[in-house]
Amino acid sequence: MAKIEITHFTDPGCPWAYSASPAIAVLKWRYGAQLDWRLVTIGLTESAEQYIERGYTPVRATRGYMRYRRRYGMPFATEPRERIIGTALACRAIVATRLLDPAREDEAFRALQIAWFTTTLLLDEPRDIARALARVPGLDAQAVIDTLQDERVSAAYQADRQLARTAASSPAELQGKTAQTDGPVRYTAPSLVLQRDDTRLEAGGFQPVQAYDVLIANLDPSLERLQPPQTPLAALERFPAGLVTQEVAAIMAVGNDEPDRDAVEGALVELASEGVARRVPLGDDALWLAV
Numbered sequence: 001m002a003k004i005e006i007t008h009f010t011d012p013g014c015p016w017a018y019s020a021s022p023a024i025a026v027l028k029w030r031y032g033a034q035l036d037w038r039l040v041t042i043g044l045t046e047s048a049e050q051y052i053e054r055g056y057t058p059v060r061a062t063r064g065y066m067r068y069r070r071r072y073g074m075p076f077a078t079e080p081r082e083r084i085i086g087t088a089l090a091c092r093a094i095v096a097t098r099l100l101d102p103a104r105e106d107e108a109f110r111a112l113q114i115a116w117f118t119t120t121l122l123l124d125e126p127r128d129i130a131r132a133l134a135r136v137p138g139l140d141a142q143a144v145i146d147t148l149q150d151e152r153v154s155a156a157y158q159a160d161r162q163l164a165r166t167a168a169s170s171p172a173e174l175q176g177k178t179a180q181t182d183g184p185v186r187y188t189a190p191s192l193v194l195q196r197d198d199t200r201l202e203a204g205g206f207q208p209v210q211a212y213d214v215l216i217a218n219l220d221p222s223l224e225r226l227q228p229p230q231t232p233l234a235a236l237e238r239f240p241a242g243l244v245t246q247e248v249a250a251i252m253a254v255g256n257d258e259p260d261r262d263a264v265e266g267a268l269v270e271l272a273s274e275g276v277a278r279r280v281p282l283g284d285d286a287l288w289l290a291v
Contacts, residue, residue, distance in 0.1 A: 003036040004219050005195045009164050009187040011042040012094065012112040013087035013123070015065060016206040017189035019072035021113070022250035022259070023209035024190070025243060029235065029251045030226050031216065039098075039105060041091035041157065042164040042189055048086045048124065050181075056084050065117060073246030073261060075285035077118045085124040088157075089148060090116070093129050095157045096144045107136045107241055108144070118283035167191075172204020196220055210256055228252045232267050236277055236290035245285050 008024075010017045027035065045051055058080035065076040090112045097108040115121050115132035122128045126145045133141035147153050165184035172178050178185050188205040192212060195201075196219045203211050216223065228251060229235050235243060235251045243251070248268065249259035268288050271277035280287040 003034055003196075004031075004216060004223075005036045005038065007038045007040055007193040007195075009040050009042055009191040009193070010109070010189040011044045011087050012090045012109060013044060013085070013116050014042075014189035015068045015117065018113050018117050019068050019074050020190045020206055021074055021244075022072075022247045023207070023212060025239070025247040026209045026250050026253075027212055027216070029228075029238060030213070031223060032226065034220075034223050035216075037106070039094070039109060040163055041094050041160045042186060043088050043091045043157065043161040044181075044189070045086040046088045046182075048084045050086065051084045058082065058084060069284065073249075073259075075118055075244055075283035077120070077283045079120055081120045081122065083122070085122055088124070089126070090123045090129060091160070092148045092153055092157050093133065093144055095160060096147045096150075096153045097133075097139065099152060099156060100143055100147065101139055104136055104139045108133055108139060110241065111135045114282065114287075167204070170204065171202040175204050177205030194219055209250065228254055231271075232264055232288070233271055233276060233290060236271075236288055240290065242280070242287040242289040244282060244287055248288060 061084065062078055062080045066078060068074065069076040093112065094105060094109050098105040111132050112123065116123055121132055123132060126148060130141045130145050133139055133144060165186040167173055167178040167187045168185040170178065172187055172191055173185060177188055177191065179188050180186065191205055192203045193200065194215050199219060201215045201219060203215060232248045232252065235248050245261060245265050245268065246259065249261040249264040252264055253259045268277060272279045276291050278289045278291050280289065
């Protein structure tokens with residue numbers, strides 16, 4: 001069976017991309033290996049000064065995170081960083097992981113996202129990037145750090161940035177889901193470009209999971225589509241690196257129903273009390289893992 005290829009334009013420092021994590025988890029639950037994912041780092045800012053020039057401060061950023069938390073349910077920390085940080089070095093760490101240990105690229109991306117929004121680590125400094133990557137089992141974080149400025153990593157990162165800046169005249173631009181902050185029109189995070197054979201469809205910027213699902217169904221209605229699990233444990237077993245509460249709730253929602261976060265969190269607490277799940281505190285929430 002031919003797979004649907006998905007190019008995922010994203011950046012570990014984008015709160016919209018982080019807030020889309022439940023929708024991405026739903027797609028991976030429903031369609032599994034029938035989707036072939038390719039991650040492309042946008043490189044939103046090469047230095048913190050680009051954010052500072054736009055008026056960003058640590059307090060302003062944290063207050064924004066609180067709004068995302070209330071609206072979309074992902075865990076956030078509410079302690080401001082000591083300073084604003086740029087995203088380029090974290091993007092380079094993802095690219096370096098892709099080149100050194102491609103099977104762990106997605107885990108590295110997620111570890112950096114989680115560290116970005118639930119800790120005060122300065123993720124434009126190699127030492128703190130290494131601390132964030134330490135949560136990825138089996139990844140040689142120091143090897144990643146040692147290659148951040150290597151020519152091969154630089155070339156691959158610049159190729160990512162260039163591809164992300166090809167959104168002019170795209171469906172994403174028509175929807176107002178692009179940006180032009182450093183020259184060419186670029187995709188915003190997260191943007192998904194789906195392709196099967198010669199058919200290409202775009203879901204530019206932040207979208208509800210229903211938008212992604214409609215595009216996938218039209219690209220290939222012969223796909224197998226897994227229904228929601230009966231208990232949260234099945235979801236945790238499918239995602240051994242763990243899920244946060246909102247991700248589990250999204251996976252368990254039926255059709256276009258709103259996720260029942262309270263009910264799911266209660267069920268997760270019960271699983272933890274039975275010793276079949278583990279709760280790891282994360283920001284104002286938790287990462288849940290099957291035991």
